[in-house]
Amino acid sequence: MTKGSTMSRSTTASAAGTISRRRLIGAAFATAGGTVAAPWLTGCTGSQEPGQGVASGGGETTGAVTWWDQFRPLTTLFEEELFAPFTAAHPGVTVERREMDGPSMGQALQLGRRSNQLPDVHSLAGLDGSPASLVGAGWFQPIDEFVDVEGSPVGELLLDGIHRFDGRVYTVPVFSSRWHDAIPWLNTELCERADVDPETSPGSWDAFRAALQQLRGAGGDDVHPMVIGAKDPSYLASLLNRLAQTAGAAGAVDPRTGEYAYASEPYLQAMEWLLSLQTDGLLHPSSASMDTRDARARWAAGEAAVYPWGPWFIGGLKVQEPEAVERGVGVWHIPTVDGSDPVLYSEPPGGTFWVSSQAQRAQLGAELMLRLVDPEFQRSLASAMDQPPVLTEVVADAEVHPTYRTNVEYMAADVRMAPVPQVRNPAVSAVLAEMGEVTPGLGQIVQAALTDGSSDWRSALTTFAEQMTAERERAIESVAGDGAEVGVEDWRFEDWTPGEDHQQ
Structure with a gap:
């Protein structure tokens, strides 16, 4: 996680909105078990059962993908190297990005969840609790039915309890640890x-x-x-x-x-x-x-x-x-x-972005999110000279x-x-989620x-x-x-x- 954000490590009760701490822990334990046409970006929807909490609009292929993050220094990079190529390759698709500081974003996410207005893709800035506890509380949905995560450049870096929960992939590492x-x-x-x-x-x-x-x-x-x-x-x-x-x-x-x-x-x-x-x-x-x-x-x-x-x-x-x-x-x-x-x-690198369980365009969100680990984008990410990209080998010939x-x-x-x-x-x-400050x-x-x-x-x-x-x-x-x-x-x-x- 870059320092355009604030990482919170206090209690986790607020992360679940109106869900109680004990219900959150129980759910966490139950659940926790560049290039335009990269082959690993090919969607595989249609034949699989949707993940728990998937919004009905998950398969839409046009419209605005909503994206929230806290990475102010990466604004130009995201707009020019991530969003623009994606929308050029997807006629009828736009990206609506909202950038906030960590605490403000945490509040906005809590309010959005209660009113069923979460963005399609967002980071964890401002949210208390481990990713596993948030997955268990139903914040996110799997992305492996939309994109070939295992075959992506970071497929070998995926870990149970960090990116994969109950056999399903929810996120990918974007930055090196x-x-x-x-x-x-x-x-x-x-x-x-x-x-x-x-x-x-x-x-x-x-x-x-x-x-x-x-x-x-x-x-x-x-x-x-x-x-x-x-x-x-x-x-x-x-x-x-x-x-x-x-x-x-x-x-x-x-x-x-x-x-x-x-x-x-x-x-x-x-x-x-x-x-x-x-x-x-x-x-x-x-x-x-x-x-x-x-x-x-x-x-x-x-x-x-x-x-x-x-x-x-x-x-x-x-x-x-x-x-x-x-x-x-x-x-x-x-x-x-x-x-x-x-x-x-x-610790090994965790996930930076997640597809919301309330996403209206989950497939597009997953495809856009996975472009973060395309080697060409990773090279551009290195040029921002922030936290090193997960594909650290691209730094050798990046403009830094x-x-x-x-x-x-x-x-x-x-x-x-x-x-x-x-x-x-x-x-x-679940223990980490239960621990108070x-x-x-x-x-x-x-x-x-x-x-x-x-x-x-x-x-x-x-x-x-x-x-x-x-x-x-x-x-x-x-x-x-x-x-x-x-x-x-x-x-x-x-x-x-x-x-x-x-x-x-």
């Missing part, structure tokens, strides 16, 4: 002034700190070594998670034990190191008042040399602050605690900034696929530590891990009461090998 959101982006002009090599990544935390110290004052007293969006708790949570992984953590949950790892040594080390950068005066003093866009704007204005953020950073600069790209932008590998090669973990291409290569080397409990046991999705969360704990020197963040991390454990146990008991077979053991993976892609 070999990325992380703590990439050190560089102002190369400031690096050169400070005699810091932007082409050579400082391998260890100590080497990274030394580089920041060398960058201090590279452009005067108003220029700082590094800026972070510390006003945004979700940014801080992601940053700490990634830093902990560079110290040896596998993620928030340790696949070897199934236990929450927030109080483990890697997380403690990561927090200590982040706080030490502030203590040493290496962070922009206004970081606490900046969200991610504010921090990017300050970085673009030359107030900081380094900004840890996601792969979409340079694409956002190109649209909003192109002069910063012209001035010079570089990238490093994320440093590790001991200087060894980074090993970070991400050399730094973006370098970063995609770095992430391909650094990121591994983590095990996903809900792929092995779809009932895990625990506060203060990880990002809020980091935020408090950065703004309050007396914060007992070590105890807070321990308490958070304990509360998450207790909430998961409560959710497991609740879901099991609805007949699901699920337990803590579903989060344990004895066959998981650190440093390698997990074969789902």
Whole structure:
């Protein structure tokens, strides 16, 4: 998912509209089990039974396909490279796109569902809950009766519990998940002034700190070594998670034990190191008042040399602050605690767009949606320099900034696929849907530590891990009461090998 949107990870009761949490969980468990004429776009309707909730207009081949998303930076790309070729190949068809920010879109989707006015195709921006819980609550319909998904370029990437539910395909991955959101982006002009090599990544935390110290004052007293969006708790949570992984953590949950790892040594080390950068005066003093866009704007204005953020950073600069790209932008590998090669973990890519169960033109919506994974469109998608396309090989000859291409290569080397409990046991999705928000969360704990020197963040991390454990146990008991077979053991993976892609 790109950062033109906001990904919500709180409670899921609202995702079902008027459906109760328990009914939503029960339904989730019951259900969760370019080129104009690419052959895999051929529809196969007519002989199969329609999926549950398919609108009567699913087979219409003319009219307006309604499409809602939150990807503002991709507006021109969608209009020129996706919609225009599609409508040219389908006389009598138009595409009506509505772009909103995440929270607004979530509200619009809820209202649309209650009034039976959902669009034909939409993303999940602003909706709480796992895709499996939304499928179970009847939000979407399968697309495999309209298009040959299995024979498409992403056919081998489809996974049960992520794209396929109860044997039916509902969505496709559009973006790669070999990325992380703590990439050190560089102002190369400031690096050169400070005699810091932007082409050579400082391998260890100590080497990274030394580089920041060398960058201090590279452009005067108003220029700082590094800026972070510390006003945004979700940014801080992601940053700490990634830093902990560079110290040896596998993620928030340790696949070897199934236990929450927030109080483990890697997380403690990561927090200590982040706080030490502030203590040493290496962070922009206004970081606490900046969200991610504010921090990017300050970085673009030359107030900081380094900004840890996601792969979409340079694409956002190109649209909003192109002069910063012209001035010079570089990238490093994320440093590790001991200087060894980074090993970070991400889940396999999920679905970005879904065909609504209320779609009036489901077939057209599915055909349009599948064009997102056409290699030619994927190459155009890469040119937006946002989250890398799922067909990452197209980046090699796409029209992108050399730094973006370098970063995609770095992430391909650094990121591994983590095990996903809900792929092995779809009932895990029901547990995740049932789990409520625990506060203060990880990002809020980091935020408090950065703004309050007396914060007992070590105890807070321990308490958070304990509360998450207790909430998961409560959710497991609740879901099991609805007949699901699920337990803590579903989060344990004895066959998981650190440093390698997990074969789902």
